Every structure is written in structure tokens, then in C-alpha cells.
Amino acid sequence: MQILYFAWIRERIGLPKEQVRTDATTVNELVAELAAREERYALAFSDLKAIRVALDQELSDFDAPLDGVREVAFFPPMTGG
Amino acid sequence: MQILYFAWIRERIGLPKEQVRTDATTVNELVAELAAREERYALAFSDLKAIRVALDQELSDFDAPLDGVREVAFFPPMTGG
Amino acid sequence: MASPDIRVQEAAFDPGAELSAFTPLAAQAGAGAVVSFTGLVRDLAGGLSRMEIEHYPGMTEKALRKIAEEATTRWELGPVLILHRYGAMAPEEPIMMVATASPRRRAAFEAADFLMDFLKSRAPFWKKESTDAGESWVEAKPEDEDALSRWR
Amino acid sequence: MASPDIRVQEAAFDPGAELSAFTPLAAQAGAGAVVSFTGLVRDLAGGLSRMEIEHYPGMTEKALRKIAEEATTRWELGPVLILHRYGAMAPEEPIMMVATASPRRRAAFEAADFLMDFLKSRAPFWKKESTDAGESWVEAKPEDEDALSRWR
Numbered sequence: 001m002q003i004l005y006f007a008w009i010r011e012r013i014g015l016p017k018e019q020v021r022t023d024a025t026t027v028n029e030l031v032a033e034l035a036a037r038e039e040r041y042a043l044a045f046s047d048l049k050a051i052r053v054a055l056d057q058e059l060s061d062f063d064a065p066l067d068g069v070r071e072v073a074f075f076p077p078m079t080g081g
Numbered sequence: 082m083q084i085l086y087f088a089w090i091r092e093r094i095g096l097p098k099e100q101v102r103t104d105a106t107t108v109n110e111l112v113a114e115l116a117a118r119e120e121r122y123a124l125a126f127s128d129l130k131a132i133r134v135a136l137d138q139e140l141s142d143f144d145a146p147l148d149g150v151r152e153v154a155f156f157p158p159m160t161g162g
Numbered sequence: 163m164a165s166p167d168i169r170v171q172e173a174a175f176d177p178g179a180e181l182s183a184f185t186p187l188a189a190q191a192g193a194g195a196v197v198s199f200t201g202l203v204r205d206l207a208g209g210l211s212r213m214e215i216e217h218y219p220g221m222t223e224k225a226l227r228k229i230a231e232e233a234t235t236r237w238e239l240g241p242v243l244i245l246h247r248y249g250a251m252a253p254e255e256p257i258m259m260v261a262t263a264s265p266r267r268r269a270a271f272e273a274a275d276f277l278m279d280f281l282k283s284r285a286p287f288w289k290k291e292s293t294d295a296g297e298s299w300v301e302a303k304p305e306d307e308d309a310l311s312r313w314r
Numbered sequence: 315m316a317s318p319d320i321r322v323q324e325a326a327f328d329p330g331a332e333l334s335a336f337t338p339l340a341a342q343a344g345a346g347a348v349v350s351f352t353g354l355v356r357d358l359a360g361g362l363s364r365m366e367i368e369h370y371p372g373m374t375e376k377a378l379r380k381i382a383e384e385a386t387t388r389w390e391l392g393p394v395l396i397l398h399r400y401g402a403m404a405p406e407e408p409i410m411m412v413a414t415a416s417p418r419r420r421a422a423f424e425a426a427d428f429l430m431d432f433l434k435s436r437a438p439f440w441k442k443e444s445t446d447a448g449e450s451w452v453e454a455k456p457e458d459e460d461a462l463s464r465w466r
Contacts, residue, residue, distance in 0.1 A: 004370070006368055006370055006438070006440060007368055007440035007442070007451055008451045010368075054370070054373060054438070057370070057372050057373035057376055057377075058373075059377075059436065071372070073370060073373070073438075075370065075438060075440065076440060076451065076454070077435070077453075077454035077459070078434065078435055078436065078437060078438055078439055078440065078454065079434075079439065079440050079441045079451075079452045079453070079454050080367070080369075080398060080410065080433055080434060080437050080438075080439025080440075080441070081267070081353055081398075081409075081410060081430055081433045081434040081437075081439070085218070087216055087218060087286070087288060088216055088288035088290070088299055089299045091216075135218070135221060135286070138218070138220050138221035138224055138225075139221075140225075140284065152220070154218060154221070154286075156218065156286060156288065157288060157299065157302070158283070158301075158302035158307070159282065159283055159284065159285060159286055159287055159288065159302065160282075160287065160288050160289045160299075160300045160301070160302050161215070161217075161246060161258065161281055161282060161285050161286075161287025161288075161289070162201050162246075162257075162258060162278055162281050162282040162285075162287070162419070176334060177333050177334070177337050177348070178330040178331060178332070178333040178334025178335070178337065179330060179334070180330070181329050181330040181333045181350065181352075182328060182329070182330025182331070183330070185329050185330065185352060185354070185408065186406070188354065189354045189356075189405075189406035189407075190406070192356065192357070193354065193356070194353060194354050194355075194356035195351065195352075195353060195354070196329070196350075196351070196352040196353075196354065197349065197350065197351050197352075197426075198333065198348075198349065198350045198352075199347065199348070199349050199419070199422070199423070200333075200337060200347075200348040200349075200350075201346060201347060201348075201419070202337070202340065202341045202345065202346050202347070202348065203341075203346070204341075204344065204345070204346035204417065205344070253341075254338070254341035254342070255341075256337065265356065267351070267353070267430060268461075270351070271351070271423065271426070271427050271430075274349075274423070275423050278419060278423075309420075
């Protein structure tokens with residue numbers, strides 16, 4: 001599974017993307033796995049209210065299942081326009 | 082007093098403007114005077130709901146006084162934009 | 163704040179050229195949001211050969227200036243443009259344009275919307291359409307007058 | 315109806331040139347009303363040296379297209395333009411633009427307003443400001459998210 005990070009989440013984790021093997025069945029489980037890895041991940045995911053998630057490039061929820069998902073992206077609320 | 086006509090009112094009366102001597106004290110009185118003149122005026126002023134009036138280039142009402150007014154304009158509802 | 167740019171003219175104009183000139187003024191005034199509205203001659207019934215716009219020369223600019231000033235008291239605005247043609251024009255030609263600028267996008271949108279609602283029903287312009295069937299004065303729509311109540 | 319013109323680009327653009335190109339398309343589609351919104355880099359706190367916009371390349375165009383298509387199902391629209399830059403830009407430069415066209419002025423206004431509300435909170439762009447004091451990511455405003463409820 002490909003994981004992408006944007007904006008300050010990318011900066012905190014120090015990576016724009018990475019390939020991850022996981023048995024997580026929901027976004028929440030995936031976040032818990034990532035946060036448990038290292039301090040920088042824990043820091044990046046410390047406040048989920050400030051984070052949005054997209055599954056295969058569609059905005060989604062943290063309790064959404066990961067069945068068949070190939071790309072997960074984490075980013076702060078959008079500020080375009 | 083200068084009187085101006087616009088759009089179909091100008092066309093019905095057949096004049097863009099005219100100088101008028103009047104003792105009318107309100108727009109309503111002036112309209113009654115004009116309508117009494119000739120058929121084309123009567124026709125032009127037959128439906129006052131379809132007419133707007135401006136006194137010295139400010140939108141006004143038919144019961145407004147004419148004291149000191151130098152220019153009266155009659156026209157249909159505006160259709161710009 | 164600069165005074166509103168009000169133009170009543172017979173000559174054709176290019177809305178894009180106007181927006182190109184307006185945008186830097188908006189930026190310099192600290193605005194982050196620019197809204198423009200352009201009205202085009204539309205061939206509603208088919209067969210429109212031309213549109214003629216009559217106006218009330220002495221009153222028109224005064225009425226437009228009053229509408230623009232009302233907008234600048236209601237919203238925090240940068241530059242304001244109101245440009246309206248009169249005389250003869252062909253289908254698809256631009257008739258008029260307004261542009262607003264503000265630090266806030268909602269203010270820019272609302273002010274442009276407000277300018278259009280008041281311009282429609284309070285500025286002395288009258289449209290006459292020429293078609294194969296003859297000439298006719300465009301009738302005001304009741305909803306145009308009703309639209310003013312949105313701003314009470 | 316032509317499909318929406320969606321562009322996500324690093325290059326600067328001229329809003330006036332875009333409006334010049336858009337307006338004849340609107341006229342040909344039978345629209346009498348054209349609304350444009352342009353967003354400019356604004357030096358809010360003073361001392362902004364540049365703005366950097368990050369986006370999510372795979373998702374961005376898809377999200378913008380979805381927003382444009384939603385607008386075309388809600389309103390009777392002619393052509394629709396959404397143009398958004400990414401990368402580095404200087405104060406006062408145009409960041410993005412939307413343009414809408416409709417036979418009815420209210421529809422053109424509402425559709426542009428709708429596009430902006432959804433673009434703000436549903437298209438994957440993130441702004442970072444560089445000032446003398448350092449760099450910081452622009453925070454989303456709660457009212458931007460709240461604005462979406464206007465369109466339920």
C-alpha cells in the first residue's frame with residue numbers, strides 16, 4: 001500500500017510517500033500502526049481532528065475499511081482558492 | 082419645467098422632451114394635465130403602474146411635490162444590466 | 163479607497179482587458195478576491211438582429227455612482243468598476259460589466275451581486291430588441307424588482 | 315454542453331486573458347451572464363516574501379472535475395473554467411480563477427460562489443507563507459468548512 005503525506009504532515013514525518021505492508025483493516029488501525037513506529041509519526045498523528053484522509057484519491061473517513069485500497073493520503077484541511 | 086420621456090413613453094408621445102408651464106403641485110397633478118392634452122399623452126399615461134418618475138434625476142413617487150423641481154422624467158421600469 | 167470607476171459609453175469594450183487592468187489595482191489595494199460580472203447580448207427567442215440601449219444621460223452616472231457608494235459602505239471593498247454601454251449592439255457582444263475586490267471572497271461576491279441587482283432596477287437603461295418580427299422594448303421582470311429585497 | 319475547462323498548473327496566468335477567451339464561448343453557448351472569481355496572493359500580515367502551494371497531483375484534477383460537474387447538475391451553465399496554480403508565487407500574483415456562464419445571472423453568481431466554497435475545502439491544495447519571521451502553513455478557517463452547509 002502506498003502512503004502519501006502532504007504539507008506539515010509530510011514535513012513532520014520527513015517523507016512525501018512510502019510503501020507500507022500492513023494488516024490494518026481500517027484507516028484508524030493504519031494510523032495506530034504508523035503512530036507506534038517512531039516519535040515523528042506519533043507527533044504527526046497526535047491530533048486526528050487536524051488531519052484529513054483520502055483513499056485512492058477520494059476524501060474518506062478514519063473508520064473507512066482499507067479493503068482493496070492502494071493509495072492512502074494524509075493531509076491537513078485544504079487551504080486552496 | 083423640463084419634461085423628459087424615455088423608451089416606449091417617448092415613442093408614444095413622439096417627443097424626447099419638452100418645456101412645460103404648469104401649476105401642478107405634485108407629479109400626479111402633472112400627469113393628469115399631460116394626459117388631458119391629447120390622445121397620445123392619454124395613451125402614454127394610461128397605466129401608471131408601468132411608469133416610473135424621476136425628479137431632478139432622482140427616482141421619486143407620483144405623490145411627490147414639484148416645488149423647485151426643474152426636470153421631470155417619465156420612463157418604464159429599467160431593464161439594464 | 164479609490165473612487166469607483168464608473169463608465170457609461172457607446173463604444174464596445176473587452177471584459178478581459180478590463181479585468182487585466184482591474185486586477186493589479188485590486189492587488190495593490192490589499193484585496194485577495196476579485197469578482198467580475200459581464201452581461202452579454204443574448205438571442206433569447208432566436209432571430210435577434212440587434213439590441214439597442216437607451217439611457218438617461220444626466221441621471222445614469224449619478225445613479226451608478228450612488229449604487230457603487232452604497233456597496234462601498236456595506237462591504238470592505240477595494241476598487242469598484244461599473245461599465246455600461248448604450249446605443250446599438252449585436253448579439254453576443256458585452257453590454258456591461260461590474261468588478262469588485264475585497265480582502266474577503268464573500269464580500270467580493272456579495273458586492274458584485276448587489277451592484278447587479280440595483281443596476282438592473284435602479285439605473286436608467288432600457289433595452290429594445292430588433293428581430294425579424296419587428297422591434298420591442300424588453301419588459302422588466304418582477305423578480306428583478308423583488309431581488310432588491312435581498313439587501314434590506 | 316462542453317466539459318469543464320480544468321487546469322492545474324505551475325505557470326502564472328493572466329485573469330484578463332482567460333476572461334477574454336471565456337466570454338465568446340459563453341456567448342456562443344447562449345449565456346447572457348458571465349461571472350469570474352480571481353484569488354490573489356495577499357500580504358496579510360505584511361512582510362510576505364512568497365507563497366508556496368502544494369497539491370496532490372493525482373487527486374487535484376479529479377476533485378476539481380467533480381466539483382465542476384456538481385455545479386453543472388445544479389445550475390443551467392454554459393462553459394465552466396477552474397484554473398489553479400501550484401508552486402511558488404509572489405504577493406499580488408493571481409493564484410486561481412473560476413468562471414461560470416449561464417442564461418440567468420443568479421445561476422452564474424451562485425455557481426461561481428459554489429465552486430469557490432467547494433474548491434476551498436475539498437480540493438487538495440495547501441498554502442505555505444514565507445515571511446521575514448519564517449515559513450508557516452496557512453490554517454484552514456472554520457468558516458470555510460461551514461460555508462459548505464449553504465449548499466445542502
